[in-house]
Amino acid sequence: MAREQHDYDDIPGTFVFDAERSREGFGINMFCMSLMKDENRKAFKANEAEYLKKFNLTPEQTDAVLKRDYNRMLELGGNIYFTAKLGATDGHSFQHLAAVMTGNTQDAYAKMMLGGGRNIEGNRSRTGKNAPSKFLSASSGRKSAAKPKTKSKSKAKSKSAKRK
Amino acid sequence: MARIIAGIGSSHVPAIGAALDNNRTEEPYWKRVFSGFEKSQAWMRETRPDVAIVVYNDHASAFSVEIIPTFALGCAAEFPPADEGWGPRPVPVVKGHPALASHIAQSVILDEFDLTICNKMEVDHGMTVPMNLLFGKIAKDGHWPCPVIPLAVNVVMYPPPTGHRCYMLGKAIKKAVESYPDDLRVVIFGTGGLSHQISGPRAGLINSKWDKAFLDNLSKDPQKLVKIPHVDYMREAGAEGIEMVMWLIMRGALGDNVREVYRFYTVPASNTAVGHIILEPSGAARKAAAHKPAGKAKRSGGKFKRAAARAKVQRVRS
Numbered sequence: 001m002a003r004e005q006h007d008y009d010d011i012p013g014t015f016v017f018d019a020e021r022s023r024e025g026f027g028i029n030m031f032c033m034s035l036m037k038d039e040n041r042k043a044f045k046a047n048e049a050e051y052l053k054k055f056n057l058t059p060e061q062t063d064a065v066l067k068r069d070y071n072r073m074l075e076l077g078g079n080i081y082f083t084a085k086l087g088a089t090d091g092h093s094f095q096h097l098a099a100v101m102t103g104n105t106q107d108a109y110a111k112m113m114l115g116g117g118r119n120i121e122g123n124r125s126r127t128g129k130n131a132p133s134k135f136l137s138a139s140s141g142r143k144s145a146a147k148p149k150t151k152s153k154s155k156a157k158s159k160s161a162k163r164k
Numbered sequence: 165m166a167r168i169i170a171g172i173g174s175s176h177v178p179a180i181g182a183a184l185d186n187n188r189t190e191e192p193y194w195k196r197v198f199s200g201f202e203k204s205q206a207w208m209r210e211t212r213p214d215v216a217i218v219v220y221n222d223h224a225s226a227f228s229v230e231i232i233p234t235f236a237l238g239c240a241a242e243f244p245p246a247d248e249g250w251g252p253r254p255v256p257v258v259k260g261h262p263a264l265a266s267h268i269a270q271s272v273i274l275d276e277f278d279l280t281i282c283n284k285m286e287v288d289h290g291m292t293v294p295m296n297l298l299f300g301k302i303a304k305d306g307h308w309p310c311p312v313i314p315l316a317v318n319v320v321m322y323p324p325p326t327g328h329r330c331y332m333l334g335k336a337i338k339k340a341v342e343s344y345p346d347d348l349r350v351v352i353f354g355t356g357g358l359s360h361q362i363s364g365p366r367a368g369l370i371n372s373k374w375d376k377a378f379l380d381n382l383s384k385d386p387q388k389l390v391k392i393p394h395v396d397y398m399r400e401a402g403a404e405g406i407e408m409v410m411w412l413i414m415r416g417a418l419g420d421n422v423r424e425v426y427r428f429y430t431v432p433a434s435n436t437a438v439g440h441i442i443l444e445p446s447g448a449a450r451k452a453a454a455h456k457p458a459g460k461a462k463r464s465g466g467k468f469k470r471a472a473a474r475a476k477v478q479r480v481r482s
Contacts, residue, residue, distance in 0.1 A: 071365060094434070
């Protein structure tokens with residue numbers, strides 16, 4: 001059955017871990033969870049393909065795990081907090097995984113983060129919905145932290161009235 | 165009666181905990197982050213709450229994909245730090261407040277919020293990192309300064325509870341706390357965020373404009389925040405930025421009007437924009453919340469007066 005379409009599928013470079021992926025990826029995530037135990041990490045490292053058989057993965061999921069294709073794991077139902085445990089088992093830092101998923105070197109990824117991270121502009125939508133969310137528009141002048149707001153029913157006015 | 169006297173918003177980036185545990189807080193990269201919490205720690209020492217409620221999410225530590233509760237309230241007497249793959253964090257076991265926790269559970273469930281009750285639960289960095297940021301570093305054999313009630317929220321599997329649902333739960337928690345007979349001064353933490361995406365080809369996303377609007381609106385226009393749909397959080401603040409809904413439980417628990425006491429924002433810590441805010445109820449709500457029972461009057465005269473502390477507080481911008 002084809003995957004149901006959702007509004008968030010329009011977000012580029014993102015695999016939302018929804019209920020459908022949670023169901024499909026149960027085996028991947030339970031496998032990753034098993035890596036919390038040292039004896040399981042050793043058993044996995046000794047024979048990866050054999051170890052994976054315990055978790056009823058699909059051939060595609062098995063392939064993605066064996067190839068350490070992290071984006072494909074997410075697409076097939078893995079969740080990042082779980083797949084990060086596989087990365088840790090391989091001795092990689094999280095930043096290494098992030099760099100791999102973004103197709104960067106770790107160095108380039110680290111530099112991007114220090115420079116303020118990936119810019120939102122141009123990264124909102126696959127289909128051109130690149131206008132900022134309307135919920136951003138309230139970022140007007142800052143009110144003083146020291147002055148308490150006393151009017152209890154000023155919410156409707158607050159957007160414009162508080163602007164200096 | 166018990167009262168909620170303040171709300172604290174704080175990121176819970178795991179790397180902050182690792183920097184603290186490995187004594188790297190003086191490195192310039194980390195000093196930039198930790199220095200933003202120095203005034204908050206002074207504020208916390210002065211405030212000395214009797215209980216803290218910490219709203220956070222578990223990261224594949226206590227809950228895997230076998231059971232995914234939307235809201236899970238910790239009613240146990242203690243919560244051991246979870247082993248997240250590198251051994252448990254070297255922090256004290258978190259002592260709970262089972263009497264207040266079960267009172268809250270009973271009250272909010274009858275208010276139609278169907279909580280999961282956890283009488284045994286380990287807690288991960290999602291909870292202990294913000295506690296360190298506000299309470300400071302505490303040795304493993306030491307004690308956290310007050311009992312803590314964990315409230316774990318599912319923000320890992322989509323859909324998390326809506327912002328509106330979170331806000332309303334916060335209101336129900338306020339009502340529950342205020343119906344507790346003992347005079348307890350309670351603070352509530354909302355943790356997680358701010359903008360970050362750690363998964364997929366768009367990982368590394370940061371949206372400071374979004375974050376600042378969110379922080380502004382916690383006091384200016386929380387009703388606007390309550391209406392933000394999940395897709396907007398994920399699009400604008402990153403797939404994992406949806407954690408920000410947890411701050412709305414904290415906000416809902418403070419009543420209609422709040423005063424911003426302190427704010428800090430810096431980019432990045434690891435892959436994440438670090439956001440922090442301290443809010444206190446204002447107006448009539450504030451007077452009620454600030455009321456201190458006679459037996460605890462000494463608390464108002466610490467090393468420095470609260471007003472003085474506020475005057476010293478500065479906003480730090482990145």
